[in-house]
Amino acid sequence: MPTILVIDDNPAVATALEVLFSLHDIETLHADSPDAGLELLARVPVDLVVQDMNFHADTTSGDEGVALFGRIHARHPDLPVVLLTAWTHLESAVGLIKAGASDYLAKPWDDAKLMATVGNLLELSASRRELGRRRAREDRERQALERDHELCGMVWADPASGRLLSLAVQVARSELPVLVTGPNGAGKEKIAAIVHANSAVRTGPFVALNCGALPAELIEAELFGAEAGAYTGANRAREGRFEAADGGTLFLDEIGNLPLAGQVKLLRVLETGRFERLGSSRERQVRVRVVSATNADLPALIAAGRFREDLYYRLNAVELKLPALAERPDDILPLARHFLPAGKRLGPAAEQALLRHPWPGNVRELRNAVQRAALLSPGSVVEAAALGLPGAPRTSAATEPDPAQIEAALARHDGVLAQAAADLGLSRQALYRRMDKLGMRRG
Missing domain, CATH: 3.40.50.300 (P-loop containing nucleotide triphosphate hydrolases)
Structure with missing residues (x-):
């Protein structure tokens, strides 16, 4: 059974959320202050946090919520966090999404929307744990392979x-x-x-x-x-x-x-x-x-x-x-870095361009593209434009993302729409509209 920690100083909010989550076979823990929430997180495994933005009756700035999220994210960077916010805290919530929060919902919340968000994040959290276990197993197998052969x-x-x-x-x-x-x-x-x-x-x-x-x-x-x-x-x-x-x-x-x-x-x-x-x-x-x-x-x-x-x-x-190289995508960036001359490194946009390209010429094409880009790049950082690959990142924030860019952003953020939207420089609603216009499924 998944476990959600609610950090909110209002007992009525905690009770309402506990009743709602219990109907979906989710266990709920409650902390009425940031310190109590952090103490619980230190000793109890939790799958998701729902946190308020203010914890004192005379406080409305949202600064307490910002500080709490920063402490949670620093100690548990992979733990999904959903923010409960009043409209006056919307700007702070959007900023936290860019910093790594999973989503935000306005008070009073809509139960259906909240459960849709929670269900999606719990599924992603379970997938991340399974991915972590699989990667740990693969790392052990890799080390044994390299050690023994x-x-x-x-x-x-x-x-x-x-x-x-x-x-x-x-x-x-x-x-x-x-x-x-x-x-x-x-x-x-x-x-x-x-x-x-x-x-x-x-x-x-x-x-x-x-x-x-x-x-x-x-x-x-x-x-x-x-x-x-x-x-x-x-x-x-x-x-x-x-x-x-x-x-x-x-x-x-x-x-x-x-x-x-x-x-x-x-x-x-x-x-x-x-x-x-x-x-x-x-x-x-x-x-x-x-x-x-x-x-x-x-x-x-x-x-x-x-x-x-x-x-x-x-x-x-x-x-x-x-x-083919396209069928083993995790090899692309290690190979690209291997082909770079000493003193050169790939910029983030260049790495994304490399990952998007289908590489019909396989490793040989990758080597040629990277070495040519390194030659054409005067500084230490190889940018996407120097690679000369199709589907280069947008040069203007006003340009609407295409399906490939949206898929890449979703992949970078494990399907979390709010984080993908922030990555693309869009609001969550704008990303929804763009995906609907392109006929893309939201999840």
Whole structure:
């Protein structure tokens, strides 16, 4: 059962609120002074506070309420506080909303409106507690992951990245081939390096080949090597990537671009560990852990006759699916800060612009945007305009916020409309009207 603390010197107000809250299965505690309320908060768990703005009969300024809220907020910054105010205290209440209060209601209050506000805040409070527990658990898991495994400098904070890394270090211990899938620029080679660094062959070489960056006629020579004269321009014998990776890991990026002839030879190496250089009949033996990656739809390539099905299943003993950056939003700001040069930092508006952008180019696009913005920013603070991203923050307070800006403000304040309105420079009623005009739900 949730608990609300009412801090009001008027016993009639406390009784009325206790009766109202009891009808909704809410326990009510009462304190008749700021000091008594703070003492209760220090020893009893409370989910929400409803406080008056004045506590003496001869006081009408609202200053006591302002001081009380300041003390509550300093000691319990996440505790929702609803202000009960006379119209003469409206300006003070609006100021407290900007300082972090959850909402304000005028006396005499409307029971339905009060319960709607209280219900919303209690639900948010419960969500915050659950979020806090989940984040604490994720922090413990993250610390264990970073303590017990080599993550190759991976910058991450999103739970989706944590789940992927947990799986990557788990499968690294086996000798099975691994297929890393995900969009371009998402960081597939980093995942391959982490698999290698936590494998039984971690002391061996890590060799990478981008199968999409070479002409088809040269890929086989790159993979398996070539004897002198094996093809035009081959003036001397050269070893291939398999030989170079012997005793370690070979990372084959954009594996979907490998020609069919190369696929046949790759399949044989995966099955036997044996191959011949181009232009040679001498068989060579290697022990190589293969990690491949692709952003292509390999089953579609199989259906089109461009990729061997038996090779696909041989490569895909374990699949690691790397989400797009937009699907792991908690990684965005840590990565952006990582890409900034020393002495530079992101301004608040720049951080919000980064969080709003969909990042179709993933981590690569983020890195380029941040480094370019840092170059264009003469001072130490990188502002939103320097990022050159669509949906930049409003430059004028008179401009009405668009849906994205409203959603961002609501997200920053856990859905509390009064705090989101203050963030946007609007009154609560103006935000209601704007949301209604845009067809947005209030909660």
